[in-house]
Amino acid sequence: MIEEPDEGPLVLPPSVPEHLREAFWAQKRAVLQALQDPPNIEGVDVGGRGKALAQLSELLAGSAVRDEGNSCLILGPKGSGKTRVIEEALRELKPRPIIVRLSGHAQINDRLAMKEIARQVSSQLGTSWGQEEDEEMINVETNDFAALPPPAHLPALISSLPSLPRPTIIVMDAFDLFTGHARQALLYCLLDTVQSIRVGEGHKGLAVIGVTSRLDTLTLLEKRVKSRFSHRTIRVGTPATLEEFTGLAKACLTVPPPATSKEWNKIWLASVQRFFESKSVVDWFAETFSIVRSVPLLRNALMSKVVMLKPEAPWLSDDLPRPESNFPQLRNLSYPTAVLLIAAAHRLTSGQAIFTFAALESDFKEYVRIVQSAPVQLAGGSVGMAFENLVEAQIFESTTAASSNFDKRYNKYRCAIEREEIRLAIDRTGQTNLKKWFSRSL
Amino acid sequence: MAESSLQSLVANLTTSHSAQSDAISHLATLLTLDPPPPFLYLHDYLSPNLTTKLVVNILDGLRSVQSTSFAVIDGYNCFTPRLFYDSVLNQLNNWTPTWEEGCSNFAGADDNNAASWLDSVDGFVQGIKSTQNPALSVKEKENSSHPDKSDAASNFFVFVYNTEKFVVNLPLLIAPFTRLREMTNLPATVIFLSAVSWNQIKPSGGAACEPYVLTLAIPSQQETISYLLSLFPSSNSADIDPINPFNTTLKPLYAHFVNALYAICSTFIRQPEELAYIAAAQWPGFVAPVLADWRSKQLASEQNDPDSVIFDLPDEETRLRLMKLFSPSWRTCMELVHPRLCSASGFSLSRDSSSSSSSSEPSGLPAESLRTSGLSHMQKWIILASYVASHNAAKTDLRIFGKQSEGGGRKKGGGTRKARSSAKIKASTHLMGPNSFPLDRLIAILGSFLADSHTNPMEDGDRSDPEVEAWRVNVFVSISELVECRLLQRVGAHDKLDGPPVFKCYASHQEVAELAEDLGVVLSDYLWNVV
Numbered sequence: 001m002i003e004e005p006d007e008g009p010l011v012l013p014p015s016v017p018e019h020l021r022e023a024f025w026a027q028k029r030a031v032l033q034a035l036q037d038p039p040n041i042e043g044v045d046v047g048g049r050g051k052a053l054a055q056l057s058e059l060l061a062g063s064a065v066r067d068e069g070n071s072c073l074i075l076g077p078k079g080s081g082k083t084r085v086i087e088e089a090l091r092e093l094k095p096r097p098i099i100v101r102l103s104g105h106a107q108i109n110d111r112l113a114m115k116e117i118a119r120q121v122s123s124q125l126g127t128s129w130g131q132e133e134d135e136e137m138i139n140v141e142t143n144d145f146a147a148l149p150p151p152a153h154l155p156a157l158i159s160s161l162p163s164l165p166r167p168t169i170i171v172m173d174a175f176d177l178f179t180g181h182a183r184q185a186l187l188y189c190l191l192d193t194v195q196s197i198r199v200g201e202g203h204k205g206l207a208v209i210g211v212t213s214r215l216d217t218l219t220l221l222e223k224r225v226k227s228r229f230s231h232r233t234i235r236v237g238t239p240a241t242l243e244e245f246t247g248l249a250k251a252c253l254t255v256p257p258p259a260t261s262k263e264w265n266k267i268w269l270a271s272v273q274r275f276f277e278s279k280s281v282v283d284w285f286a287e288t289f290s291i292v293r294s295v296p297l298l299r300n301a302l303m304s305k306v307v308m309l310k311p312e313a314p315w316l317s318d319d320l321p322r323p324e325s326n327f328p329q330l331r332n333l334s335y336p337t338a339v340l341l342i343a344a345a346h347r348l349t350s351g352q353a354i355f356t357f358a359a360l361e362s363d364f365k366e367y368v369r370i371v372q373s374a375p376v377q378l379a380g381g382s383v384g385m386a387f388e389n390l391v392e393a394q395i396f397e398s399t400t401a402a403s404s405n406f407d408k409r410y411n412k413y414r415c416a417i418e419r420e421e422i423r424l425a426i427d428r429t430g431q432t433n434l435k436k437w438f439s440r441s442l
Numbered sequence: 443m444a445e446s447s448l449q450s451l452v453a454n455l456t457t458s459h460s461a462q463s464d465a466i467s468h469l470a471t472l473l474t475l476d477p478p479p480p481f482l483y484l485h486d487y488l489s490p491n492l493t494t495k496l497v498v499n500i501l502d503g504l505r506s507v508q509s510t511s512f513a514v515i516d517g518y519n520c521f522t523p524r525l526f527y528d529s530v531l532n533q534l535n536n537w538t539p540t541w542e543e544g545c546s547n548f549a550g551a552d553d554n555n556a557a558s559w560l561d562s563v564d565g566f567v568q569g570i571k572s573t574q575n576p577a578l579s580v581k582e583k584e585n586s587s588h589p590d591k592s593d594a595a596s597n598f599f600v601f602v603y604n605t606e607k608f609v610v611n612l613p614l615l616i617a618p619f620t621r622l623r624e625m626t627n628l629p630a631t632v633i634f635l636s637a638v639s640w641n642q643i644k645p646s647g648g649a650a651c652e653p654y655v656l657t658l659a660i661p662s663q664q665e666t667i668s669y670l671l672s673l674f675p676s677s678n679s680a681d682i683d684p685i686n687p688f689n690t691t692l693k694p695l696y697a698h699f700v701n702a703l704y705a706i707c708s709t710f711i712r713q714p715e716e717l718a719y720i721a722a723a724q725w726p727g728f729v730a731p732v733l734a735d736w737r738s739k740q741l742a743s744e745q746n747d748p749d750s751v752i753f754d755l756p757d758e759e760t761r762l763r764l765m766k767l768f769s770p771s772w773r774t775c776m777e778l779v780h781p782r783l784c785s786a787s788g789f790s791l792s793r794d795s796s797s798s799s800s801s802s803e804p805s806g807l808p809a810e811s812l813r814t815s816g817l818s819h820m821q822k823w824i825i826l827a828s829y830v831a832s833h834n835a836a837k838t839d840l841r842i843f844g845k846q847s848e849g850g851g852r853k854k855g856g857g858t859r860k861a862r863s864s865a866k867i868k869a870s871t872h873l874m875g876p877n878s879f880p881l882d883r884l885i886a887i888l889g890s891f892l893a894d895s896h897t898n899p900m901e902d903g904d905r906s907d908p909e910v911e912a913w914r915v916n917v918f919v920s921i922s923e924l925v926e927c928r929l930l931q932r933v934g935a936h937d938k939l940d941g942p943p944v945f946k947c948y949a950s951h952q953e954v955a956e957l958a959e960d961l962g963v964v965l966s967d968y969l970w971n972v973v
Contacts, residue, residue, distance in 0.1 A: 025445055032475055078648050083624065103625060105617040105649060106563040116564045174649070213648065296652045303479070303654065307471050324657055326639040329487050332660050335709045359873035382710055385781045393487055394606075394638050406931045406948045410875025 012271055016311040023257070023264035024314055030257035031306050035299050041251050046244050047237040049081055055234050056089040056209075063205035064097045064167045069197030071190075071208040071229055073175065076236035078213050079296040085236055086171055086209060097167040097205075098124045104177025110186040113178070117170070118157055125164065158189040162203035175210030179220040187221070191228035238293035245289045249298055250276060253306075253316075271315040278318040327395055327417060330425040336386035338429055339364050342438045344396070344415040345422045354399055357387050358409040367437055448474055451503045459496045461489065461661045461669035461714045468656060470500055473631070474508075477597060480623040483653035484635040488660055489713050493635055494603045501599055511536070511574070512599040517608030523615055527566045530600055531559060535573050548573065563618045567625050574598055574628055597629045605636035609643045617649035624651075661714060663704060669714050670700045670721055684753065685736050687726045695755055699728055702765060706772050711780060723779045723786035727793035728768050732756055813929060814953045821920045822957050826965075827888040828930055828947035829954040832876035834970045836883065842968055843890040872951075872971070878933050880942040881921075888917070895963065921945075 016024045045051060052074070062068040076082045090099060100120045107113040161168050170190065172178060178187055190208050197203055210217070221229065239245040253272050256265065275281055288297065301321050309316070325331075333341070343360040347353070361383060390396045396413040405411050426438050452467050459466060472478055486493040501512040513533035520526035528547045532539065537548035549556035550573045559569030575595045600622070602608055609616060622630040634653070636643065644650055661669070674696050675688050703721055711717055736753050756764065771793070778784040784792075817825065834842065924930045931946045949957075958965040 029476070036477065036479070079652065101625075103618065103621075105621070106567070106625065108614065112562060112564060119564070119568070294652075300479075300652070300654050304656075307468060307475075324639070324655075326641050327487075328485070328639075328657055332712070334712050356874055358875070362873055382776050382780050386710075392637060394642050405875060406928050407875065412874070 012267060012274070012315055016314045020261070020264050020267070021311055023260055024309075024311060026257035026260065027264065027268055028306060028309055030255050031253055032303065034252040034255040035303050035306065038248060038295070038299075039251055039255060041244075041247055044244060044247060046239050046248060047076075047080055049085055049236055052234045052236045053085050053088055056085060057092060059232070060089055060093055060169060060207055063169065063207035064093050064095075065205075067167065067197070067199055067203060067205040069162075069194040069206050070232075071194050071210075072232040072234055073210045073212070073217065073229075074234045074236060075215055075217070076213060077238055077294070079294050080213075080236050080238050081295070082211050082213075082236050083173070086211065090169065090171075093169075095166070097169050098164065100168065100170045102170065102172045102178075104172070104174030108177075110181045113181075113186050114155070114157065121161075121164070121168070125166075155185070155189055158186075159193050161193060162197055162206055164204060167205040167207075169207045169209065172208065172210045175212040176214040176217045176220060178210075179217065184222050184225050187225050188228070191225055194230075195228045238295065239289075242286060242289045245293060245298070246276070246285050248295065249285070249302060252299075252302065275316040275318060280318045281320060284320040325421075327393065327421075329393060329395075330417070330421060331428060333425055333429050334386065335431075336383045337390060338426060338431070338434050339383065340387055340390060341395075341415070341417075341422045342426060342434060343367075345419050345438065348415065348419060354412050354414050356410050356412055357384065360387070361409075371433070371437070447507050451500070451507070454503070455496065455499055458499070458672065459492065459669075460672055461492055461665050462496055462658060463665055465493070465656070465658045466496065466500075469497065470503075472654070472656075473500055473504060473599070477629045478599075478631040479654040480631060481620050481651055481653040482631065482633045483640045483655045484633065484658065485637075485639050485655060486635065486658040487637050488658075489715055490603065490635060490637045491715060493658060497601055497603075497633065497635065501601065508596070510597045510599065512601060515600065515602045515608075517602055517604035517606070517611065520608060521611045523563075523566075523612060524560045526612060526615065527560045527569070531566075531569050531573065534570070534598055534600075563615070567618075567622075570622070570626050570630070571628065574626075574630075595628045597631060599631045599633060601633040601635070603635040605634040606638045606643050608634075609645075613645060616645050620650040620653070660712065663708070666708075666714050666717065667700055667704055670703070670718055671697060673718055673721075685733050685740065687729045687733065689753065691753055691755065692729060692732070695729065695732070695761065696725070698761060698765075699725065703772075707776065710776060716780065719786055720775055720779055723789045724768075724771070724775055726790040727771065728764065730793075731764060731767075813927065814949065814957055817924075817957075818920065820916055821924055822961055823888060823891060824884070824917070824920055824924060825929060825947070825949050826954060826957055826961065826963065827891055828879070828884055828924075828945060829949055829951075830968050831879040831884050831887050832947040833872070834968075835877075836879070838970045839883070839887065842970070843887065876946045876948060878944045878946045880944050882942050884921075884945065885917070891963070895961070 040046075040050075056072070056074070059070050059072055063070045074082045074086065098121055100117050102113055102116060107116055178184070181187075194206050194208055197206060214220075218226065218229075218231070218233075239248060250272065253275075254269060288301075304321055305316055329337070340360050343363040344355060346363065347355045347359065352359075364383070387396070391398065391413065395416055397416050399412045399414055423438060426434050448470060452470050455466050455470070456463050469484075472482065484493060484497070498514055501510075501514075504510050505512065511534045513530045515526065515529055515533075520529065531537075532548050535548045535550070539545040539547060547556065547560070555572075556569070558565045559572075560566070618625060620632055622632050634640075639657075640653060640655055671693075674690075674693055676690065678684065678690050700721060703717060703724070707717060707720060711720070732755075735756075739753075775789060779786055779789050814822075814825070921930065925932055925945075929947070929949050931948055932943055933946055934944050955965055
């Protein structure tokens, strides 16, 4: 229940009344949709995307309409919207050119890449392209790309791209991975073809767009490839200021659903306002923005809150998710696991970073003998199971191959978590005898 | 998806998966979004098996309501890319390869190109596009429709569990596979489930895109107990004798039993499945006195009126006595059943066969001493010699064995030095495992032992050469046999012909002590550190 000072007294009901439930579900759907596909904010060019879109559209229009040969590189951090900008620019092109999409992750050598180019071009042209000699064997209606030309012909295909009936746009995702191929042959052919296109000779245009988040990609290019590249780079960025970052979040959360009632709108906007005014939310935004300005992170955090909204608890609460540790089991250790971690920590401080299960077990037995007050005497069995669980969770990493020892108890491991984390985890268990053992110096 | 059907799906699942009730609605809502997030990562470090079943049930529920298709892949199974591609394609299209049709994979309408779908990532992407998007004909004409999403394509899911093994098997596939939605332009959702967090197993360099991470919370006491209760059968089957441990009238007693189980075992064991296993091991034994009581009542009443026997539960006092009687066996159970040294059924059977006192040790304990029972005389000497070689440093050999021929025991003068550094030396052999020794050292120590024990046949001067050779061959063959018994291990490359072969001894101290007694040797005289 909150008083909204700006719009007169507005009380947020603890749960959604019946007549507004439809509006609630529609709002939730719309917000989740907007989070996946953030809307543009009025008057703000988040991350320079609008400018990048304009530059790219101009370049693509040059190739598609004016039959030029163009190449450019789109740089930006992961999740900043590079692919989105390209798709938007491609959507606007009329008439539609041939679009070839390559990915450095999927095509790990030039041969695969050229096969993929041939396949995509053939399927878009509707003919089997590159098979000039064997035309009578090809049945155009059904076998579009049944047989690819032999590998020796493939480089020649690239130089014949401008002679196709439509202009071609090649989008290369993970461009930096293509620079790792042998002799950068594909890049050389493509950029050479682009450079050799002269307007007005009856060729169609060709554009090569590289997309990567690696800023030093240009230094990876060989000299002959670099000289053929136009060095045009379009930068797409993350939100530049905290206001932009928060504004993006606000825009996603307050997106109006298609058919809504004014009453619902007022209530929803008031709840979002309350959310953004709460101190912990403001702190969260400031901290996240200062560390990493990643829109996907923001999106996942907000989505995890919005997904859990239901009519009984419809308003956003102010506990946004904090980054989790890699090992959430440290928050809730079982007794044998705690014992093993303490023994490992002691070995670490005494200089033996590498240990075996037999060593940890004997340390524990030694401790019990000295202190004579362990809660339960455990035989090797359940401590052994806890040890295996730690190995599976990759908290204990093995330093030798697993099959090198006949006896499992003598396999060597090292602990992946620091002493400080172990100390915090042991403190959380609240068992004083464990804490005493941990702080005891052997 | 309509909210009411989502709620009913969630309600159905909550009854069967009570150990993860708060994750159920989160997951169900995520998967029914339109579109779901492209890449979902589930981190469940406690009970990944239960979560696997939960996700499969949710996907099944979605399939029956919305007719979405999904594929479930075990990360262990796909050790080549081709296996992965064909499992996914077959499952997404509800195709099972049958022997009669030549075990062919799903080909769809496009028989000629289906073979190329399994060749590479590109082929796989093409296969998914062709089979999941029927509105898009084989000729991809991009001049008309919006390239982002085709209207007829519906959501489909690919769920991989045991992802930490998947990443080890197919590391190059992770980056393109997590971007499946981008690459196919279809509403695909990739779900990974693992006991390890994404940061530990993701490929370096940021190649894979960021997932929506859902960490499943640890179940509370209430949730675990209701999970354990849900495993008790809820109806009696007609053809089993009503006097059995799983009679539904025993359910309230089972509830008390489960509470006690949780109170005792939860400090050591957190996983709900493990607790269920221990419950299964203990319950028949716990309820045996009650059943015995019923049996005697039944026999007594058979003489009077066979049909009027009522099987009733023990009252509170009896129950408390039952618990007290039973409490020592919890520890035995945890020590044997939890590390699977004994199976649950074996444990409960052994308790049945013993008397009503619960202190007898169940059978099924591993008998370590069996390893050394069938050895020949020479093999026993070799084990002894190799144990000494593994656990003494090489420099001490001369000190120990050099003195033996003079008839004295080990000089105690080395005692002071030993005490100061005993912890470290102890650490290095007994806890870090046996050290390795070359064959020559083993032969030397063996010869020294045999010389001392006066059983050396070589002393006799008129042994003929073939017998000497036979003796030597016997030693080497015995060593090979011991390697096969896994009492010795040959370390290093097996195909290295130069340099002596290097071994380690894996016999335990207890076994070797028994052998030494057998052979009449005082073991502690020959060990540098006495355990």
